[in-house]
Amino acid sequence: MAGRPREFNKTTALRKMREVFWKKGFEATTMIDLIDATGVASASLYSTFGTKADMFREAILDYNANEGGFASRALKEEPSSRTAIVRMLKDAAMLFTSWDRPRGCMIVSLGLRMGAESDDLVAWLSEQRKQRVTSVLERLRLGQDAGEIRRSTDVVALADFITTVLQGLSVQAEDGMPRERLLAVVNQTLQYYDRVTSLDN
Structure with a gap:
């Protein structure tokens, strides 16, 4: 009679899998890599997380919920659009150059490294990045409605510009x-932001 699968801490295993995916990329990561990193048998990993693609998605969502959520927190918590953008970009520069994790943003860097054989995941990561454009635009529109940003400012173009800088910081850091x-x-970037949003212009 087979013994029961060894119990393990799901969060700990997920973080270890996340490190492997981030360093090696989705396609280059094998189940042997994930087993070695977590110390958990493949049957237990599959029964807990699903397929390797499911494991990858959970790793990305875990990143977004933790250190990768810096942008969402800045946009939500800061009292003005400008302070939110300042905090988001400065936090990005700090996070992307941290010594204790791979450089850059996990979502940006892995999205650029994935091949055509992972089209579904490529599209999913693209949607993750597009959501950031949307959240920045929403914050700028709130600022415009509150009178922080002049009415003539093209906030759509500004949101596109800011998120392009944000993702560029990741690439440059990597x-x-x-x-x-x-x-x-x-x-x-902030000098440009002030120039195109100032109420005095």
């Missing part, structure tokens, strides 16, 4: 750009 240069990019 390529080794130091934190101080990323923060200099943030400062340049």
Whole structure:
């Protein structure tokens, strides 16, 4: 009679799988890699998380709910659109250059590294990134309605610009750009933000 599967901490196992996916990418990661990282048998991983693609999605969602949720927290918690954008971009520069995890944003970096054989996941990651454009645009529209941003400002174009910078910070960080240069990019971005949103113009 087969013994019962060994119990394990799901969150701990998920974080370890997340590290493997982030470092190696979805396609290059094997089940052997995930078993070695978690110390959990494949049958238990499958029964708990589902397929390897399901494991990957859960890892991404865990990232979004934790350190990767810095942008959502900034947009929600800050009292004005400008302070929200400042915090979001500065937090990005800090997070993307942290010494204790891979550089850059997990969603951006893995999305760029995935091949055609993972079309469903590529599309899913693309939707994750598009949601950030939407959330930035919503925050800018709230600021415009509150009188923080002048009415003539094209907030759609501004949201596209800000999220392009945000994702660019990830790419540059992954390529080794130091934190101080990323923060200099943030400062340049804020100068542009002030110029196109100022009520005095």
